Amino acid sequence: MSIQILPSLLAADFGRLSEEIARVAGSGADALHLDIMDAHFVPNLSFGPDVVALSRRVAPGLFRHVHLMMSRPDLYIGRFVEYGAQTVQIHVEADCDIWAALREIRALGVRSGLVLRPQTPVEAIKPYLGLCDEVLFMTVNPGYGGQSFMPEVMPKIAALRRCAGSALDIMVDGGVNFETAVVAAEAGANQFVAGSFLFRQQDMGEAINKLRGVLSAWNFNGNIV
Ligand code: DX5
Ligand code: ZN
Numbered sequence: 384m385s386i387q388i389l390p391s392l393l394a395a396d397f398g399r400l401s402e403e404i405a406r407v408a409g410s411g412a413d414a415l416h417l418d419i420m421d422a423h424f425v426p427n428l429s430f431g432p433d434v435v436a437l438s439r440r441v442a443p444g445l446f447r448h449v450h451l452m453m454s455r456p457d458l459y460i461g462r463f464v465e466y467g468a469q470t471v472q473i474h475v476e477a478d479c480d481i482w483a484a485l486r487e488i489r490a491l492g493v494r495s496g497l498v499l500r501p502q503t504p505v506e507a508i509k510p511y512l513g514l515c516d517e518v519l520f521m522t523v524n525p526g527y528g529g530q531s532f533m534p535e536v537m538p539k540i541a542a543l544r545r546c547a548g549s550a551l552d553i554m555v556d557g558g559v560n561f562e563t564a565v566v567a568a569e570a571g572a573n574q575f576v577a578g579s580f581l582f583r584q585q586d587m588g589e590a591i592n593k594l595r596g597v598l599s600a601w602n603f604n605g606n607i608v
Contacts (some may be wrong), residue, residue, distance in 0.1 A: 384549045386598045387413035387574040388591050389448055391556070392438070393429060393528045394578035400434070401441045403582070408442035410587040414470075415445050416556070416576045419463070421453040424477065425526035432459075432466035439467035446470075450498065450556070450576075452525050453477065457484040464491045472496030472519055475507050485514035496554070500525060505539040509546075516552060517574065518543060522567070523557030528578040532558030537570040544571025561597060568598050 390412050395403035407415050415438055420429040438447050449468035453459065457479040460471055471488045475481060475497050488495040497508050498519040508518060520540050523530035540553060547553075554574035555567040564575050575594070584590040 384552070384573050386595060388594055389414045389416040389574065389576045390581045390587065391416040391418055391528065391576050391578035393418045394582035400437065404438050404441040406587055408445040411591050413446065414448040417447060417449045419449060419451050419453060420526065424454040424474065425452045427526045432462050435463060435468055436466040450519065455479055460484060460487050461491065464493055468493060470494040470496055472498050474498045476500055476503060481511055482514065485511060489514065501533050501536050505543050512547065517554055518551060519554040519556055521557055522555045530558055532563035534566060537566065540567065540570040540572055561594060564594060565597060
């Protein structure tokens with residue numbers, strides 16, 4: 384189980400999108416997190432498959448991780464994969480057949496992920512774990528960057544880590560910074576999405592190195608190695 388750090392493009396300067404994608408590629412990040420919002424599942428609109436394709440064009444070697452905050456993600460899975468998504472995450476609260484959607488993601492040869500809102504019980508995802516490469520726990524209400532981390536989500540992460548063991552990747556998204564990443568790592572998370580915290584850094588690479596240093600002290604059982 385490796386530590387991964389994923390800058391969220393939602394916090395980028397949209398007037399300089401190509402440069403911002405190149406900045407992430409040069410920072411040593413493990414992947415680029417792309418937030419897709421449909422103004423229905425969440426009260427905001429972001430961008431679509433073209434920005435995933437732009438990321439592929441600007442930084443072909445930077446892994447593209449796509450988080451679909453959509454009521455009907457099932458209708459768009461094929462298009463996002465065609466445009467370059469390498470992981471596709473859907474929400475367990477989406478209005479579609481979750482089994483079929485996860486099967487389709489895998490059948491297209493990319494990694495599958497399931498996401499929970501902060502209020503959704505962890506039991507909701509358990510039936511689908513066999514079809515998931517990773518589980519994302521939202522640590523803010525999805526829809527906007529720059530919100531505060533919700534520590535009340537941590538017991539759910541700890542519960543899933545206890546039952547899933549080290550085989551599953553567990554990710555947090557929302558309000559992640561040096562302090563809150565450690566809180567999430569203590570609970571059992573090993574993948575960290577960070578938007579505003581990383582994009583506001585003068586030197587994103589230095590911040591990612593520091594974050595990796597802080598997190599590598601944890602063995603994800605709640606003990607300092
Ligand atoms: C929120 C998105 C996040 C967001 C995180 O709905 O899923 O990926 O970009 O932004 P920060 O890190 O600023 O909370
Ligand atoms: Zn996200």
